[in-house]
Amino acid sequence: MIGRLNHVAIAVPDLEAATATYRDTLGAKVSPPQEEPDHGVTVVFIELPNTKIELLEPLGENSPIQAFLDRSPSGGIHHVCYEVDDIISARDRLKEQGARVLGNGEPKVGAHGKPVLFLHPKDFNGTLVELEQA
């Protein structure tokens, strides 16, 4: 069912510093920052040849990554995102097997303009999993 790894998301307390680390120290190609107010984050994409790293900084009140940074002030790997061909059939298959979908269970439009869902970390080895329609 799952296809490509769309991205790995890393929560960071200081997006400018993290951008400099990836651009200057690791020599990667880094996009300009993009504000995603609907998701409560500012995002920078690290473009690797086969996938992307997303650096996430909290934006506004009630950012969904603030609690993560409160626990891990230096930042850390926040989630992985797998692509699926059909997000509704993927969701239904996962729910049948007892996996919990976060929120109200309906896909939202993600940072790439495509429908996304998040799955409960307790059902996936402590890993927050995002599914994105390919």
Place this chain on the structure above:
Amino acid sequence: MIGRLNHVAIAVPDLEAATATYRDTLGAKVSPPQEEPDHGVTVVFIELPNTKIELLEPLGENSPIQAFLDRSPSGGIHHVCYEVDDIISARDRLKEQGARVLGNGEPKVGAHGKPVLFLHPKDFNGTLVELEQA
């Protein structure tokens, strides 16, 4: 400098259960478990179209992932691995810029038979970074 994302490693307390989750619930292609006594882990590879997920379970005494699982008993994302063309020149460039290389600074042979190094998480936004020679 960094190239492809070689893999994302997820530490798990129960490799058989995690394998079943990826194979049966997420419908992914999963390799048989492989013991890596030199690295203190048993590994299962999840083969995605563009990269791999490695599930890691502690093996033997003093496994390097045991402390991580003591802090996060359900498991969690442990590290990301980026490919580099020349691991010695990558290491020297990183050290010049003040990044800390773990261990004695010399590459070891990793799970894929290629030289690898680990970089200090405090220098990379709380993220343990492995470099592997491509």
